[in-house]
């Protein structure tokens with residue numbers, strides 16, 4: 001384990017999970033209006049209603065034995081997989097004890113037999129898992145692995161013969177150091193918004209710039225060194241090792257990158273037309289190859 005980095009990340013996530021709610025909407029997934037549009041985009045791009053449907057249709061299997069979710073967070077989706085009969089038993093793994101507590105509490109509140117949930121704080125990717133896994137479930141956590149290609153190959157090596165790897169994750173440049181091409185489009189989009197939408201939610205008398213100021217690598221090293229540590233390597237690693245896998249690119253350069261710091265200003269129904277335009281702009285950028293998010297299912301048989 002790369003102890004200092006992982007310890008820093010663990011305490012960051014413990015703090016994030018227990019932080020007091022500011023009442024502000026600071027991420028796209030916290031905005032009910034935008035979330036509905038983003039979910040519809042996910043369904044259109046993947047052709048599935050949810051992760052269970054995508055896993056079943058792309059794997060050809062209705063149910064799996066042992067699943068594992070590394071960086072599981074509160075594991076709500078994963079617990080739904082148990083409820084829907086997609087997985088029988090599930091290893092929930094997270095370096096944050098607070099996240100694991102939440103995952104267990106979520107399972108208990110939904111009446112899941114505790115024997116079906118196995119709690120782990122860390123999976124050492126230099127070692128094989130004690131038993132082969134039928135389903136790896138990655139949801140916004142693969143991009144926290146320090147060497148994502150190595151992680152993908154470790155998953156393959158620990159996968160049962162007809163097992164599958166589900167990914168619904170992020171693929172931005174490492175540490176989200178977006179290039180000028182993307183930032184130029186983001187700036188163009190933000191400069192098209194009426195000025196009041198650029199009001200800074202944290203300092204309401206001030207306005208945020210059209211071109212967002214991105215935190216640099218040092219910032220992430222100080223806060224959470226696992227944040228997008230090698231996220232740019234994910235797509236090339238999948239394409240190199242499992243070239244026939246159908247990857248659904250989900251956009252995100254507008255609905256996440258351009259909107260996260262200003263989404264609090266789009267709370268009323270009146271902003272819905274602007275959010276729809278944002279999604280259109282996002283879709284065009286996605287089609288031009290600019291994407292923050294993707295989803296796919298890699299079956300063991302897909303590896304070459």
Ligand SMILES: C[S@@+](CC[C@H](N)C(=O)[O-])C[C@H]1O[C@@H](n2cnc3c(N)ncnc32)[C@H](O)[C@@H]1O
Nearest residue numbers: 013071072073094095096099139140141144226
């Ligand atoms: C962005 S959150 C995603 C949580 C959850 N999967 C979700 O979709 O809500 C990333 C999670 O990965 C965890 N994490 C980061 N590095 C990890 C590692 N090496 N092993 C296990 N968990 C890790 C963090 O503690 C955090 O809970």
